[in-house]
Amino acid sequence: MSTTSNSMTFNIRIWRQKNAQTPGKLVEYKLDGISPDMSFLEMLDQLNERLYAKGEEPVAFDHDCREGICGMCSLNVNGIPHGPDSQVTICQTHMRIFKDGQTITIEPWRSTAFPVIKDCVVNRSAFDRIIQAGGFVSVNTGGTPDANALPISKEIADLAMDAAACIGCGACVAACKNSSALLFVSAKASQLNLLPQGKAEKDRRVLKMVETMDAEGFGACTNTNSCEAVCPKGIPVTFIAQLNRDYAWAMLKGAAAEPKATVGGA
């Protein structure tokens, strides 16, 4: 990998915004000496080093693991959340998939529920509040149960694992024309609803998570499939249908979102 023989140049158009109160704008930077083997975030590190050397403020962007598992990286690249590579986070995207000399437009996730904090960093704590509302199982303390005490079929275990692959990045919201969070919510509800450990709180979970999702200001699902197309973990939209079904059942049963206090306490 030699940067001299094999280096690429890009015209980077990236969103700069001082803070939530100040309006932002796209700013263009010419960036040369980029290796095709660099990851997208390493390319941004290069940009930041050069800005730093010039005494300018580096571009803020979210990242942590840089290996596609934490869900922190969140960039809209050329109109597509996580960029043009499919089923890959932007941190795992390499510069070789871009053309030398190309203009690359980089924007933060756009959604009322995800306000911009600075540059390309958005506040995704709305997702945390949805998880707090129902994305858990209430487990009593005590001895560890035997792993084989609860029989779970291979099909159900696999399906629950598919749902559990969601890393909570929010690309689904960013891609959706309605900023709907249903792919995320349906994955996070289904990973528990499908399993015996999660079944006990299923109705309540679904009602609470949908209620919180609406209160956070996410939109409705028009079934456009944009979420599925950008999801780095390939979560399928069939989980959304499953959530709709679970929600309808909970409603038909007249299930309550809050557990009722029982006589004698519980």
Add this chain to the structure above:
Amino acid sequence: MPLIKFLRSTVGLKIIMGLTGAALFAFTVIHMVGNLQIFLGQEALNNYAQMLHASDEVIWGFRLGLGAVAALHILCAVVLTIRNRAARGKESYAEYAAPGASLASRTMAVSGVIVAAFIIFHLLHFTTQTIDPSFKELTEIHKGAERHDVYAMVIKGFSVTWVSVFYIISVALVSFHLSHGIASCFRSMGLTNPAYREVQEWFGLAFAIIIFVGMAAVPAAVLLGLVKL
């Protein structure tokens, strides 16, 4: 109250969109089959029309029910479209590729509004006969009794070129709306799982095409002189 919560939630409203959309789709298919009887001749079509109008209670029950379904569909569409716009926010993307989304899925509100305008025209044209009141005078004698000649009315209506062209474009839009709507309503109603998804998508596309062909056939046949008085 669960019902109030249901009606307030985006998921609940989408379930209603799905149910009402499915009902409108089913009506559209029945309507198409009814229309196609024009190819069986004057006697067949007029018998069918007379049968539909046999009882005031039945036809008015049906009209009111269908009207309520359509009103609910439109009401949910308006409420959800407003909420969806608000959810997207003031700042829009400089570049937005709408990955994975078909044109029909992104323009349901637009195609829906145009379809609504067409439905109003259609009712004023053939149901209330306000657009051309001379339709009311088209009658025939059948088994010694006078009855409305629907066959003659359809041919007279579609002999006007712009009317036929307008109908053909409009049913193309209905079909466009349904090309996304049919598969979508299964999902909104929670009736999709990995095993059925693909079948439902093919079913939706197939019926969107069938509806276009079946609905456009009548004005096209009149224009081409294939059915005449």
